[in-house]
Amino acid sequence: MSASELLALALDAASWALLVTGGLMLVIGAIGLLRFPDFYTRLHAGGVIDTLGADLMLLGMALQAGFSLVTVKLLLIGLFLFFTSPTSTHATANAAYFAGLRPVTADDGDKDGGPKPGEPA
Numbered sequence: 001m002s003a004s005e006l007l008a009l010a011l012d013a014a015s016w017a018l019l020v021t022g023g024l025m026l027v028i029g030a031i032g033l034l035r036f037p038d039f040y041t042r043l044h045a046g047g048v049i050d051t052l053g054a055d056l057m058l059l060g061m062a063l064q065a066g067f068s069l070v071t072v073k074l075l076l077i078g079l080f081l082f083f084t085s086p087t088s089t090h091a092t093a094n095a096a097y098f099a100g101l102r103p104v105t106a107d108d109g110d111k112d113g114g115p116k117p118g119e120p121a
């Protein structure tokens with residue numbers, strides 16, 4: 001096996017590892033959206049994990065595309081998502097808070113489905 005074949009194999013393995021890891025992050029984020037008790041924790045799960053998952057998948061696709069104009073476009077999309085996803089998550093949370101939606105706190109034990117502190121499970 002020549003050096004160029006080994007480099008191509010390493011790039012292919014790294015790109016698939018990034019694609020699979022990004023896909024797993026997106027699945028974990030989807031599970032978090034279903035499992036968390038209130039709007040704010042769900043928004044946090046969706047905002048953080050989806051940003052990471054999408055950026056990992058875009059980086060994996062950039063490695064698959066080779067070094068071309070497609071790679072530059074994918075990296076620019078990733079950079080755009082890196083900055084706009086947290087900003088939109090913050091704006092959504094801020095709008096919900098000012099609209100009157102309050103987060104579930106430890107004092108609201110019956111609202112999130114869990115027992116209050118000191119109560120048996």
